[in-house]
Amino acid sequence: MIDLTVIWACIIGFAIVAYVVMDGFDLGIGILFPFFKVGKDRDTAMNSIAPVWDGNETWLVMGVGGLLAAFPLAYSIILPALYAPMIAMLLGLVFRGVAFEFRWRDPAHRAFWDRAFTTGSVVATFAQGVALGALLQGITVEGRAYAGGWWEWLSPFSVLTGFGLMVGYALLGACWLNWKTEDALQRQAVTYAGRLGLALLLMIGVISLATLTLEPRYLDRWLSFPGVLATAQVPLATLIVTFLFYRALRRGKDAQPFFWALALFGLCLVGLGVSIWPDVIPSRVSIWEAAAPHRSQVFMLVGASIMIPIILAYTAWSYWVFRGKVGHDGYH
Template sequence: MEFLDLSMIWAVIIGFGVIMYVIMDGFDLGLGILYPFAPDEASRDVMMNSVAPVWDGNETWLVLGGAGLLGAFPLVYSVFLPALYIGVFLMLAGLIFRGVAFEFRFKSRRNRHWWNRAFCWGSAVAAFAQGAVVGAYIQGFAVEDFVYVGGALDWLTPFTVLTGLGLMTGYALLGATWLILKSEGHVQAWAYRITPALLAAVLAVFVAISLWTPFVNPAVWSRWFDHIQLIWVLPALALACAVWLWRAVRRRSEGQPFIATLGMFIFTYLGLVASKWPVIVPPDYTIWDAASAPESQLFLLIGVLFVIPIVLAYTAWTYWVFRGKVKVGEGYH
């Protein structure tokens, strides 16, 4: 029973860390994806200034989730790393390029266009790689006796390309609604204009992935369609958030579009979890199969229970300090 409880607790902690990373780092990755389409250089300044004080803190959740997986569920690392090595490398490389661009763009005048490209391509590659990894997780992995036996490029399929492009579109939508919240004038007007088109693209990709999933993983299909379940509440709530977003944009609301987009991400994420639970290494290994020894889980849990409140408090304080609109010609640098 103790082992069961610890594994469940760690699954909740890591799941919380993952969704916190997705929704918090998602909007600044989305701004990077939208970067080349901004109306002018002043708009790009506003876009970058709106996330410059918080982007590095947002990535704390990625570190927390990765470290938690290594300590609590080592089987995940032993399978995912060889299966997804190239995808994870691309994600980290993209995040590095984006981080460097944040610092150097403000200091470079002659070569600013190169740092604009680094910010854009770093964000796009990182977002695509994350989406492709999610698609590979939906597909499942070739595992025998707790060892990955597939190839280095098995993760890259037409289905994972679609999920990668889908997450890029979702992040772009999150970035556009964040810009509605944080900007004003012609920058905000541009964000209002592109949000409905991005919402339509996200819904189209969501439908395509839903129709394709039974062909790549019949187990997910049976989870949803074998009999009527409360699981259908999750996509219904995601769709309700999409309707809320569309109406909020039409009313020119500033805060509601971003909150509605967060709701879409959260309910879609919960739907993915419900589709796989309790499998953590698909197709067959559950959280209890992948768990480390109870003593290791308990030792790490004590530290994490201290760290998470500190990270939450620091994050809340940072967003409070840098609340309000970002104006053209102003920034925290």
């Protein structure tokens, strides 16, 4: 028998992965934006994401909306626990979007809008990382409701994951610019990518070790025998991908470093899955306990099976149309 709860968990997981892949690099460009020269370099960086940045956030809406529809109990617990970082993330995304549009339409105040673009990107990214860290460290649940305080989400671990995600998104942004730009801006992006790759590897190591101290279940999942024979492949694969990433950078490849950076994110998500599966709220609520009724899942699955291919098709088309490098004139 097909388990629709597992299918919906996979759909939401796919939406999260798609969001990280597609919105991570343009948030990363926002984080790196102050380090680019005012003028053509900043304009080129903006133009490299202009055709796709708005559609990238479709997957965030789908992930959060899918959580509400498919796992309403989890949504009702997670949202009150993470009100503050979620509100900060949304405000950051809104501020960033407004700045993106107005920097072209209000050139007299372009410096202000550039700062706003960076601020929105940093706040949105940091808030996402904090939310992930707060979820991993555990949410206080009593019965079927959130029972913690307003500041439960704030801890050294959640702040660490916030900075870790900023480093990761900045790496994706640097790799995207290496792929899509030329000349001095591309060389600058390669330099940043090299430094950020090492920083991300360090953050992955520190966060992974810190995660093992949060819950006894995490430690058991990763280090108990014989499961450790399988889980040990994740850090090994991380080292291999890091080597391939730097080899591609040294050889002057355009697209390959970006995809190897995405592979690092993919391995991080695999590690996250190893730690929490099959819980939607780690060590508190499983996906089956939080799931919507069977009929609701069937009804939503019909809509998702229609809409997801459509979204994938127009997303792929937009990336195909705007393939290639962006010149200083703003054209692909």
